[in-house]
Amino acid sequence: MPIYPVARVDELADGQMKQVQAGETELLLVRLDGQFYALGARCTHYGAPLATGALHGERIICPWHHACFHVRTGEHLEPPGMDHLPRFPVRVEDDQVLVELPDTVEGRRAPTLARRDPQEARTCVVVGSGCAGAYAVEAARAQGFRGRVLWVAGGEFPPIDRPNLSKEYLAGEAPEEWMPLRDPSFYEAADIEVVQGRPAAALDAAAKTITLADGEVLRYDVAVVAPGARPRRLEVPGAELAGIFTLRTIEDSRAIRAAAREARRAVVVGASFIGMEVAQSLRHLGLEVTVVAPESVPFERTLGVEVGRVLQTLHEENGVAFRLGHTVQAFEGTDRVQQVVLNGGSRLAAELVVVGVGVQPATDFVQGVQKAPDGSIIVDAFLQAAEGLFVAGDAARFPDWRTGAPIRIEHWRLAAQHGRLAGANAAGARRAYRGVPFFWTRQFxxxxxxxxxxxxxxxxxxxxxxxxxxxxxxxxxxxxxxxxxxxxxxxxxxxxxxxxxxxxxxxxxxxxxxxxxx
Ligand SMILES: Cc1cc2nc3c(=O)[nH]c(=O)nc-3n(C[C@H](O)[C@H](O)[C@H](O)COP(=O)(O)OP(=O)(O)OC[C@H]3O[C@@H](n4cnc5c(N)ncnc54)[C@H](O)[C@@H]3O)c2cc1C
Ligand code: FES
CATH class of the missing domain: 3.30.390.30 (FAD/NAD-linked reductase, C-terminal dimerisation domain)
Known part of the structure; x- marks a missing residue:
């Protein structure tokens, strides 16, 4: 195996990271407690250069979306992303740091998962094949669960990179192959059985059963429920007209992009993340875009006026118009939407409307658990809602570890953390959620x-x-x-x-x- 000198010992102080080159290969070199470690240089999520991130104790934190890796092993500690970093042997000779590379260097290492043991009678059912569900099935196997793993996938399989649906994918800049989180063969290799096209119609927490849409009843020993949320619709006259969309699934994103090809003017209802990201993607596709929302500045409720104004200015510089302080009273059109009627009676002409006014947890099918008024399922710090039943992601209301107050958060990274924790706890671990919620948005x-x-x-x-x-x-x-x-x-x-x-x-x-x- 080839050996490369990559740095002089005195080029790195203790606690420092640096990107170095070993032949054609980029490496992350870290010095910690007097030892050197050589890892893959790029984050296994979207490929950020990890040397520009932070080293906190033994944790490397990615600068883009805060995936975390273990400095000594390259282990993927926290999402986003799913795979470990490759790690390479290092030695010091004289004042040179030498790294030994294999003949072929891979940029990532998939986790090692347990396989099914036919002697093991227990069944774990995971409902939902979005973010939290995808992390949960892997975590159950990674934790060593050798029973049957049944994954009730509803409408989506393989799981997709949902945040991209309002960003590059909608703007036509992300190829289809970027979207799946994993290839289906990955799950086959871990004996994870996927139930497609038959969503869960009822879950009885007391009986520990799940009834599928076709009437089949699954019995579980442990289950993870991760059904996410569905977009709220506006209850105003004309809301059913063609040309009015919400955005949650890959089909929604494709349908909006197809409609954008035929449209010149778009109205986006809602000035929070989905609305503002859709506005920028539709501008990118060449449409005239107006954002309508009741707030005085975009993102007012989550980010406040000062930060919201920065994002509003960015959008205005890129040609997005705003009708803030307004609500939609009705949509008008014959077959398709043609006009959006605002309070006060003014009208905006539009061939395309995207509504981004929040979501509702998709938990109607779950019975025998405690729910909050918004339909989210109340869980404890271990994400447990009932005996053997764990809930993860957008559908879970969980205690904020800093205060104990029950909260619900709609972030990709948090849903992934939840899924991983719920899957591990379902498989026998007993870990409480103690993470820092994080989200990102990218606009223009x-x-x-x-x-x-x-x-x-x-x-x-x-x-x-x-x-x-x-x-x-x-x-x-x-x-x-x-x-x-x-x-x-x-x-x-x-x-x-x-x-x-x-x-x-x-x-x-x-x-x-x-x-x-x-
Ligand atoms: C367009 C868009 C952009 C986003 N961008 C960002 C971003 O930039 N940053 C960020 O932090 N977050 C972002 N988010 C939020 C993030 O995607 C969600 O918080 C995350 O996907 C929640 O994961 P989840 O697993 O709880 O739900 P989901 O990912 O929605 O998965 C739930 C799955 O369960 C399925 N399901 C529902 N009911 C059933 C049933 N009865 N039986 C079987 N299956 C069922 C659904 O079909 C779905 O496949 C974005 C969301 C959207 C929609
Ligand atoms: S690129 Fe590292 S977390 Fe996204």
Missing amino acids: GVSLQYLGYVDAWDEVVLDGDPSARKFLAFYLRGEQVWAVAGMGRGYEMARLHGLLLEEGLPVLESVRSYLLSR
């Missing part, structure tokens, strides 16, 4: 990241220059930092992830001194 080439969770804050303290799109925004309750939004400050956001994971609700002064500490 600008990324915004958000860490933590807060539904109402006392004050937003800005650090940096919002107009230059390079800032951190701290959301405070009293002195404590409950959440942080960041633009153009990826390295600091990755570092803050480590701090919030450790400290929960640090005070602003300690956050500031932490950021200055390196």
Whole structure:
């Protein structure tokens, strides 16, 4: 196996990471506690250069969407992404760091999963083949579950990269092969049986049974429910006209893109993540786009006025028009939508309308569990809702580990963390959820990241220059930092992830001194 000198020993201080070259191969070289480690240089999610992320203890935090890897083993610790980093033998001779590479270098290592043992009589059923379901089936096998794993996939299989549906995929820039999270053969190899086209019609938590749409009854010993949520529709006259869409599935995204080919003007209803991402993708496809929403600025409820205004300006510079402070009263048209009627009576002409006004947990089929008024299922810190029954992702209302308050969060990374935890707990682990919620959005080439969770804050303290799109925004309750939004400050956001994971609700002064500490 070829051996490459990749750096001098004194090129890296302890606790430092650096991207180095070994022949044609990019490597991440890390020095920690006097030892050197050589790993794959690129994140196994979307390929971010990990050297620009943060090293927090033994955890490498990706700068783009905060996947975490173990520095000594390359193990994938936290989503997004699913695979481990490759790891290569390192030795030091004189003052040179030498790395030994195999003849063929792969950029990722799939996890090792247990297979089915026919002697093992237990059955684990996972309902939902979206984000949380995909992580749950793998986690059950990775935890060593050797019984039968049945995956009730509803309408979607293989699971897809849902966040892309409003971004590159809708804009026509993501090829189809980017979308599946895994190839179906991966699940076959782990003896995961997929039930397609027959969604769960009823789950009886007391009887531990799941009835499928065709009447077949599945009995489970343990189950993970991950049905996600369905988009809310507007209940106004004309809402059933052709040309009006919501966006959740790959079919929705394809249908919007097809309709965009025939349209010149689009109205997007809702100025939160899905609405604003759809607005940018439709602009990219060449449509005139107007966003209608009741707030005074986009993202007002989640990000506040200051940060919302930065994103509004970005959209306006790229030709998106806004009718804020308005609601939709009706849609008009003969067969297809032609006009959107706003409160006050003004009308917007449109051949295409996309409605992004929130979602409702898709939990109607689950009986015998405690539900919140929005339909989400109440779980404990282990994501357990009843004996042998775990709930993950958008459908779960779980205790915020920082306060104990029950919360529900619609983020990809959190659904993935939940799925992994619920699958492992169903397989016999007993781990509580203790993570930092994180989401990202990307609009007109600008990324915004958000860490933590807060539904109402006392004050937003800005650090940096919002107009230059390079800032951190701290959301405070009293002195404590409950959440942080960041633009153009990826390295600091990755570092803050480590701090919030450790400290929960640090005070602003300690956050500031932490950021200055390196
Ligand atoms: C267009 C779009 C863009 C997004 N962008 C981002 C982003 O940039 N960043 C971010 O953090 N988050 C983003 N999100 C949110 C993120 O995708 C969700 O939080 C995440 O997918 C939730 O995962 P889940 O597994 O709970 O639900 P889902 O991924 O929705 O999966 C649920 C699955 O269960 C199936 N199902 C439902 N009922 C049944 C049943 N009875 N039987 C069988 N199967 C059933 C559904 O068909 C679906 O396949 C986005 C969401 C959308 C829709
Ligand atoms: S590229 Fe690393 S988490 Fe997305």
